Amino acid sequence: DIHMTQSPSSLSASVGDRVTITCRASQGISSYLAWFQQKPGKAPKSLIYAASRLQSGVPSKFSGSGSGTDFTLTISSLQPEDFATYYCQQYHSYPRTFGQGTKLEIK
């Protein structure tokens, strides 16, 4: 199985900040990497697929990059609604696997 490791596991930031979350795959996954946002008590929401492609309706403040084993999610100009847990996920091979999550909290 491909193991996905996110860092950091938690992150405190202020409104207006720019933050970056890193995701590392245990083996190469090309660009088969997606990012999701989840708020407490809600279903996850797809943000990015193919490492850098923004889902329809997702604001451009979210951006993704990387290929192979190392990937990043960057969120610019944080707003209160951005504070949530973020997950990366690989769909290069089965089983599809998620990172452990990064909880983004307000400082």
Next chain:
Amino acid sequence: EVQLVESGGGLVQPGESLRLSCAASGFTFSNSWMNWVRQAPGKGLEWVANIKRDGSEKNYVDSVKGRFTISRDNAENSLYLQMNNLRAEDTAVYYCATDGPGPFDDWGQGTLVTVSS
């Protein structure tokens, strides 16, 4: 607008069975791979299974192989998950999700399965 509505969750004892359903609308169901993803209380996300558009291919995470069966009815725009021999570690919110340009493009609200004696 894509809508996915899960149902069928509940409290069961270890070893019992449960069948989850997901009613889909707002998109061409028969054109989409469909997935089940679960989340144990306070934990992260775990992909459980998926099924090809016509039902001809199914994939499962190892921990549910031989116990869970994913299926679909394209005429009814419905996805199912038959869960047998349930274990405490299967306790989770179960989400159905569509594949689109990316994986898990759209999600339902989830249904809670609790396995406890």
